[in-house]
Amino acid sequence: MENAYKEIEKGYLNMELLRFTTAGSVDDGKSTLIGRLLYDSKAIFEDQMEAIERASVGKGEEEVNLALLTDGLKAEREQGITIDVAYRYFATPKRKFIIADTPGHVQYTRNMVTGASTANAALILIDARNGVIEQTKRHSFIASLLQIPHLIICINKMDLVEFKQERYEEIKKEFSKFAPKLAIKDIRFLPISAKLGDNVVDKSKNTPWYEGPTLMYLLENLHIGGDNNFLDARFPVQYVVRPQSDKYHDFRGYAGRISSGVFKTGDEVKVYPSGFTSKVKGIHFGDKALKQAFPPQSVTITLEDDIDISRGDIIIKKNDTPKIEQDIDLMVCWFNERPLQIRGKYAVKHTTNDVRCMIKDIEYKIDVNSLEKDYDDKVVKMNDICRISIRTTKSLYFDPYTRNRETGSLVLIDESTNETVAAGMII
Amino acid sequence: MDKYIINHLRELEAESIYVIREVAAQFERPTMLFSGGKDSIVMFYLARKAFWPAKVPFPLLHIDTGHNFQETLDYRDNLMESTGTKLIVGYVQESIDKGKVVEETGVNASRNMAQTTTLLDTIEEHKFDAAMGGGRRDEEKARAKERFFSHRDEFGQWDPKNQRPELWNIFNGKKKMGEHFRVFPISNWTEMDVWQYIYMEKIPIPSLYFTHKREVFNRDGVWLAKADFMELKSSEKTELKDVRCRTIGDITCTGLTLSKANTLEDIIIEVAATRVTERGGRADDKRSESAMEDRKKEGYF
Known part of the structure; x- marks a missing residue:
């Protein structure tokens, strides 16, 4: 017992917190991967497991469907889709992890943005059979837009391509071709099989050519001490x-x-x-x-x-002044069914400050799949990402988002419905 | 740079304190739910830290089902007195007496559903515009999608499909007349985090959480405490066992754990080794697969 007490002092009270986001659809094995991380770190309990076993059998499924663990709401379970950000927790002796699990469909860009806003790392899954697809680019772009410091690209379902190194290298090369468009410094690649567990927690015997860490090792040891801005007080x-x-x-x-x-x-x-x-x-x-x-x-x-x-x-x-301006350019992700109104007035929440603003202009929209800029289309609907300029009623005291995620971010609120309609990142 | 690092408990603590202060700043008449359970004890402890050296700038609210463990009430009253905190109590018995709810009968009778009516009535009576609760996202799958700031319509209902996105540190507490918010400052804590934090900060907790001898009976695999208002089935017999509470709720549906854990260290070791969630012992969640979600939509915490 004495030893166990010492373990508590040494271990539990010495853990760091890492927040990461996962984006993807059921098809690319995301739920299976999360299920495995939770299961292998003992974060899934017997009664939770029993509950999903009951539910799987009830639906006439042969195997236990790990996706049911992450689909929280009745509407979602009935329709078999994920409609919102779900938060999951697990811990190892080194770190406590918070996963913001978001659905990957185009129409849920806003959920991905929400999940990404507080993340230290983003996990992106690529099906080894399909390689880099539009969804991969979209997720990577959002991770980059939201300035997630670390990007972990899991090339999954390696078992279905016979754990071939050539395929892994090919996909890595494919991704590296468009990586320069991203503003992320730390990008890692891993060959895994979430279903069979290769390189998730334990090193795989099937990939002797891969010399890097397992996913769990990477999550436990990723250097996050420098993620915060310690310069501008x-x-x-x-x-x-x-x-x-x-x-x-x-x-x-x-x-x-x-x-x-x-x-x-x-x-x-x-x-x-x-x-x-x-x-x-x-x-x-x-x-x-x-x-x-x-x-x-x-x-x-x-x-x-x-x-x-x-x-x-x-x-x-003193002597470390932020920017002080009323005319502000920013990237926004639109969240609401009511489209953005040019010349429209919105409430602004920025740090602890409340002001109002008018949207002056839309400079361009970004096609999240091709990453091309569109200067002609001025209709901004739900899930669109665009660059706009606003004028605020009072000056904001801010830093560019790329330098400071806290003082560089804001949300827009529709004053008639009080809904949060957009997330903004100041340029 | 590494010297500027805080452990996971300090980071969760900082986040919760930020949320509690945000409630005090954004709302006119906030309150904090207090049940005497470990989660609300930690939440109230965080509130005291948030406003030190001032007193907590809002009253606490206890929804009393009348089916309490006496130890919980004693603990509650002592804590309120020693911290000079104002406590408001909403009584489920009053809602029953006024005919607002009909009490369930039979062996599985529980006042858990009736609580929702009393809660909503008390919120309305005192015109509270925000009520903080100790709900955690790891407790139950409907909770995993709950926001920190959860918007409720004029009927107190939760609409999971129409939740406001929450980004960075920014919380939107804007609302119309008659609407209110439920706020969950310890959303990101797990059961283990709560225990580790109690251990780290040496927070006193009710004796019920430690092992004690009690008359209990087994119903559907769950150990329940014998109490005057509990009806027993003919097949159920009470026995004297070494037990402790893993959660503290209404006595009629709080499952007890057979345990000899005598100290916080013992509890942490037990929680680390356990393979069933704490709500696994709550009979109220077992009623259906979406029991919690359905109750939340009606206005439950």
Whole structure:
């Protein structure tokens, strides 16, 4: 028992969190792969397994259908399709994983974008028999657009091409031809068979020519320490903490999550939009005082000077100014059945700030399959991706999305329905 | 760069605190559901961290089925008193007395369905526009697709096909009059994360979670506690066993685990080795394959 306690201290409390997204359809073996990762890491429990066995038999299927594990809603189970992002969890002694599992059809681009927005890595499956298809390009493009740092290309169903190295190399070459169009630095390839387990958790005897890691090893060891931006100190104020108690009578803390960069006590800071400067007096995390804070920590910061700061303001390190503009160009993915309205007005949520905007123009639309730009078609419908320009009612304090995923992103909201209609990445 | 790394529990904690603060900032009359179970204990603990040194800026809400473990109520009352937190209680018994719901009868009778009515009535009575709950996506497959900010129409219903996309750190809490939100700050936690966090932060929990001797009986493979309002079938006999709770809910449908786990470390080891989900012991989920989804659509948490 003593040893087991030590294991807890050493192991569980020392794990990192990795979020990844998987995109694809049932046909390319995505559900089987997720099922295998969950099963092999013991994240599927007996009663869950029994439930899907019951359901598979009820539908007259011969084998246990692992896809039923990921199809959560009744409507989906009845129709045999996945209509939304589902989150799955598993852990190994090294890391806890959150999978954002999204369907791969063209009409669900918006779900893929949603799943990709917080991911460290994207898993893309290619059927070894079919090679690179339109869907592969679409998924890779979205991963790149959303700036997922790591792309893992699993060339699946290797068993159906007799584990031939030539086929693997051929597909790798095919993918590498269009890879320069992507803004992803870290791209890995793996030959796997999700169904039989080759190179998923254990190294396959069928691919002696492959010297790289297994998928599980890669997920456990992918270097994610550098995924956050630790350079530009940005702290959007989320909530002002005023205790109004005798003990903390004068306490005025600014609560929020560090978007990027590192804040230390004593740092000279500047607050926007007021432009006032001050110094970091304290960094609080519950009743603990910290010397520094960095993303993705949620803390409360106090300043040396009493200045008027409220939700939506941003605290930055002095001499490291973000962009301050009202006319903004951005890439958007449209989410709503009602098409984008040129000259239309929308509510904007950007960090903790709320403003309004008018869409001035659509510059071009992108065909997500060919990656070609279309400058003529100005009708933007659900799942379309395009470049637009907007004018906001007040200045936004931002960084380009490629530099900062937190301060470079925003959503548009239809003010008549309150629905989130678009995700925007500032250029 | 590697020195700027926090472990998975700290990252989940940071995310949950962000969500709780977002609720306090975006809504006028938020509340946090508190059942006395481990998930709501952790959620309330996170809320206290989020607003320290101020008190939690919203009241807590307990929907009381009347079928409680006494230990849970004692724990709840002590915690509210020591933290100076306002607690509102909605009583299922009142909904029954007023004739708003008809109590189920028979051996499998449970007040789980009736809870939904009491919850919606209490939300309306106090004009709450957001209610935070300790639901986790790993609990059940309908929950796996739930958003952090879950929009409910004026009838309190969930429409899974019409959920708002949630991206990055941005949560859209805009709503019309009469509508409200359910918010799940610990969506991304698993059962194991919750236990590890309780261990890491040394959070006190009700004694029910540790092993104790109790009179229990077995129904369809699930161990249930003997209580005055529980009807037994003729074939069921009570026995004295070493048990502990893996979840704490209404006593009529909370399955107990045969266990000798005496410390948090024991529990973590037990959870790591166990092969059945915690809701596997909840009779209310076994009613049909989509039991949870159907209840959620009606306004259940």
